[in-house]
Amino acid sequence: MNSDSLTRAYTLLLKRDLILAIRRRAEMLNPLLFFVLVTSLFPLGIGAYPELLETIGPGIIWVAALLAAMLSLDGIFRSDFEDGTLEQFLLSSHPVSVLVLAKVLAHWLITGLPLLLVAPLLGILLGLPADAIRTLLLTLLLGTPVLSLLGAVGVALTVGLRKGGMILSLLVLPLYVPLLIFAANAVDTAAAGLPVTAHLSFISALLVLALSLSPLATAAALRISLS
Amino acid sequence: MTQTGNNTTLEAHELECIRDDRILFSNLGFRLEPGQALVLEGRNGSGKTSLLRILCGIRLPEAGMVTWGATDIGKLGADYHVHTAYVGHRDGIKLDLTPLENLAMARALGKPSDITLEAALEKVDLCGFEDVLTRNLSAGQQRRLALARLLVTDTVLWILDEPFTSLDTHGIKVIEKLLEQHTASGGMLAVTSHHAVNLNNTPTQTINLSA
Amino acid sequence: MFNNFFHKLASPKYFYGFSGRLLPWLATGFILLTLAGLYYGLVKAPPDYQQGDSYRIMFVHVPSAWMSLFIYVVMAGAGAIGLVWRIKLAEVISISSASVGASFTFLALVTGSIWGKPMWGTWWVWDARLTSELILLFLYLGIIALHNAIDDKRIAARATAILAIVGVVNIPIIHYSVEWWNTLHQGPTVTKFDAPSIHLSMLIPLLLMAVAFKLYYLMVVLMRARCEVIERERNTGWVKQLVESQ
Numbered sequence: 001m002n003s004d005s006l007t008r009a010y011t012l013l014l015k016r017d018l019i020l021a022i023r024r025r026a027e028m029l030n031p032l033l034f035f036v037l038v039t040s041l042f043p044l045g046i047g048a049y050p051e052l053l054e055t056i057g058p059g060i061i062w063v064a065a066l067l068a069a070m071l072s073l074d075g076i077f078r079s080d081f082e083d084g085t086l087e088q089f090l091l092s093s094h095p096v097s098v099l100v101l102a103k104v105l106a107h108w109l110i111t112g113l114p115l116l117l118v119a120p121l122l123g124i125l126l127g128l129p130a131d132a133i134r135t136l137l138l139t140l141l142l143g144t145p146v147l148s149l150l151g152a153v154g155v156a157l158t159v160g161l162r163k164g165g166m167i168l169s170l171l172v173l174p175l176y177v178p179l180l181i182f183a184a185n186a187v188d189t190a191a192a193g194l195p196v197t198a199h200l201s202f203i204s205a206l207l208v209l210a211l212s213l214s215p216l217a218t219a220a221a222l223r224i225s226l227s
Numbered sequence: 228m229t230q231t232g233n234n235t236t237l238e239a240h241e242l243e244c245i246r247d248d249r250i251l252f253s254n255l256g257f258r259l260e261p262g263q264a265l266v267l268e269g270r271n272g273s274g275k276t277s278l279l280r281i282l283c284g285i286r287l288p289e290a291g292m293v294t295w296g297a298t299d300i301g302k303l304g305a306d307y308h309v310h311t312a313y314v315g316h317r318d319g320i321k322l323d324l325t326p327l328e329n330l331a332m333a334r335a336l337g338k339p340s341d342i343t344l345e346a347a348l349e350k351v352d353l354c355g356f357e358d359v360l361t362r363n364l365s366a367g368q369q370r371r372l373a374l375a376r377l378l379v380t381d382t383v384l385w386i387l388d389e390p391f392t393s394l395d396t397h398g399i400k401v402i403e404k405l406l407e408q409h410t411a412s413g414g415m416l417a418v419t420s421h422h423a424v425n426l427n428n429t430p431t432q433t434i435n436l437s438a
Numbered sequence: 439m440f441n442n443f444f445h446k447l448a449s450p451k452y453f454y455g456f457s458g459r460l461l462p463w464l465a466t467g468f469i470l471l472t473l474a475g476l477y478y479g480l481v482k483a484p485p486d487y488q489q490g491d492s493y494r495i496m497f498v499h500v501p502s503a504w505m506s507l508f509i510y511v512v513m514a515g516a517g518a519i520g521l522v523w524r525i526k527l528a529e530v531i532s533i534s535s536a537s538v539g540a541s542f543t544f545l546a547l548v549t550g551s552i553w554g555k556p557m558w559g560t561w562w563v564w565d566a567r568l569t570s571e572l573i574l575l576f577l578y579l580g581i582i583a584l585h586n587a588i589d590d591k592r593i594a595a596r597a598t599a600i601l602a603i604v605g606v607v608n609i610p611i612i613h614y615s616v617e618w619w620n621t622l623h624q625g626p627t628v629t630k631f632d633a634p635s636i637h638l639s640m641l642i643p644l645l646l647m648a649v650a651f652k653l654y655y656l657m658v659v660l661m662r663a664r665c666e667v668i669e670r671e672r673n674t675g676w677v678k679q680l681v682e683s684q
Binding site for chain 1: 280283284285286287305306308309311313315316317318319320321322323324328331332333335336337338339376
Binding site for chain 1: 615
């Protein structure tokens with residue numbers, strides 16, 4: 001198959017997933033609401049001391065982002081698995097990893113990108129300074145695609161299981177640790193008025209690594225899960 | 228439309244399939260040439276679907292192999308899939324898309340055929356439903372849409388798992404006509420069915436997995 | 439000749455016989471080395487001038503920590519071999535390693551925490567190595583959970599192999615990010631588990647114990663793999679013959 005038809009399949013699949021999301025837009029809001037809700041539980045749980053909140057704010061927001069992303073992960077492949085379209089992707093004449101990439105990109109546009117829209121709001125709620133909020137947005141921009149990419153491997157492995165949800169979190173969360181460490185720390189560092197280029201470079205490196213390897217792993221995992 | 232010659236022969240060699248400790252079949256072999264049909268019979272759970280999935284390359288056999296033009300299909304990968312179309316138990320269509328959108332996606336996944344999407348819908352008697360959400364179609368109409376996927380890509384081997392499920396007598400006739408046209412133009416079929424498959428003009432071999 | 443040997447070894451029947459003959463030797467070696475290691479470690483080695491006798495738990499802790507990583511790499515390697523060349527024996531080795539690796543990781547965590555008690559005054563400190571070890575334990579548990587959740591044994595083995603490979607790529611990243619995080623949040627704490635210039639009298643028991651643990655791992659993984667092989671091959675002729683002959 002030539003690259004033209006591959007590009008067509010890629011864009012069509014991306015478009016298809018976005019159309020599907022728009023036709024069921026009520027579901028799109030759920031991870032976003034979860035993100036806001038979990039973050040606002042923390043001040044209630046530990047007390048609204050401005051200094052404390054500012055210290056732990058970046059960590060809270062990032063942990064909430066991890067959990068929100070994780071809850072939405074199942075959507076990447078679950079419905080396609082149930083109606084049999086996932087099978088068709090495996091039987092297509094294109095490399096499955098490229099199709100996977102289109103699906104992950106769609107998933108990120110639907111669930112990852114919206115987190116960026118409400119993140120400044122949460123930053124203000126937790127009393128983060130403006131510099132920190134800017135860094136928070138940058139880390140989310142670079143980091144949420146990593147969440148989707150790594151998560152896709154986990155979903156691909158559990159998509160055939162009846163109770164995949166709990167296992168999925170066990171598989172995926174430990175892999176998120178490096179991102180959490182660097183992203184939350186970058187926001188911390190920015191709040192202290194220090195440069196964060198090193199952090200951002202590291203997160204970018206994670207993104208590049210995930211971008212190049214995870215579609216291959218996901219494709220292999222899908223073949224196994226569906227066999 | 229379809230290529231003929233030695234490189235379009237599907238062969239199964241000494242296939243064995245085990246599920247939950249039970250040997251569903253073993254030492255199973257056959258040879259399918261262009262223009263021929265293979266019909267699988269057998270009770271529920273006798274391994275018909277498993278065999279079809281092995282022929283697709285989705286499932287690995289416990290032993291033996293499937294070859295396409297004398298090459299292992301596992302090695303061919305996408306070079307094999309470009310010649311095949313599969314309609315499984317599940318329709319492989321999205322209920323929240325229109326029939327046209329579904330077919331457009333199906334076409335992009337393979338090598339496009341010359342027929343337009345509208346013409347493909349007409350061939351399965353779904354004229355006038357182009358822009359209705361698939362969710363609002365009846366079960367039989369959804370099944371026919373799934374079968375319309377076969378037409379929008381240019382493939383030799385059709386692998387069909389219970390294609391006549393939820394179809395009425397008229398629908399069955401429509402689909403049987405499509406299958407006959409396919410083999411008449413050099414295509415190949417591998418079909419499971421509860422109904423008797425009426426392929427009068429096609430050389431057919433039958434394998435009974437319960438025997 | 440080597441090729442031939444490995445080819446033969448990969449056949450379940452030959453493996454079963456071969457490993458059966460190997461097991462008694464492994465068991466003997468393990469027992470002897472453990473006794474020697476414990477004797478040199480607990481009796482012969484002098485007390486540490488700072489930590490007194492409490493450092494002696496190192497002779498269990500450090501080899502366990504080494505094993506926990508080593509087994510993960512073996513598991514991923516065997517899994518990759520099983521995936522690529524479809525060698526069933528590699529799949530079996532890979533999945534048999536998971537729970538042994540998890541046990542060693544758990545042992546490393548527990549002994550580390552016992553060692554930490556006199557050192558730090560609490561059972562748990564977010565020390566870089568303990569934290570890495572904890573995440574490694576999570577990785578192992580994920581693999582075991584995934585394996586248990588999938589009914590079909592072959593699919594389960596292949597799926598866990600993928601997960602192990604993804605994990606093995608991530609382990610160095612996790613390790614260094616945790617280390618970096620630790621220096622940041624705790625300041626340069628004394629790295630108690632580091633022994634830059636370890637005395638020979640302590641090194642010898644440490645190495646003895648490390649080799650003993652390796653033998654133990656080999657022994658347990660072979661035992662588990664033998665069970666697994668018998669279970670998977672129960673429909674074949676040689677297993678039926680074996681059962682009848684006993």
